[in-house]
Amino acid sequence: QVQLVESGGGLVQAGGSLRLSCAASGRTFSSYTMGWFRQAPGKDREFVAAVIWSGGRTYYADSVKGRFTISRDNAKNTVYLQMNSLKPEDTAVYYCAATLHYFKDYTTGRTYDYWGQGTQVTVSS
Secondary structure, eight states: OOOOOOOOOOOOOOOHHEEEEEOOOOOOGHHHHHHHEETTSSSOOEEEEOOOOOHHHHHOOTTTTTTTEEEEEETEEEEEEEEOSSGGGGOOOEEEEOOOOOSSSSGGGGOOOOEEEOOEEEOOO
């Protein structure tokens, strides 16, 4: 089992940047594929980005490609989401998720077994 704790959210103006972090407990972090999802008020949860266990492959939603970068540091049991050129429509609660499933659709929440509590990101116009 793994526990996930997100941090780094906050209020930023449009065009600004934030870096989210997700710290994981446990000694097998390097075996997990990690994802970021977000949920805006009144909307469904949506996929943002994912990075496989080795860090060798990443996935992004079209809406964030070229602006967001997901990365991981297995030595620190941490996954990051660097968010640049933020837009008001990026406002949401951002959740970190983890899965041990391989060769699955990492863009869907059903693939993930563990979730963090979320961190609020608010982008003002």
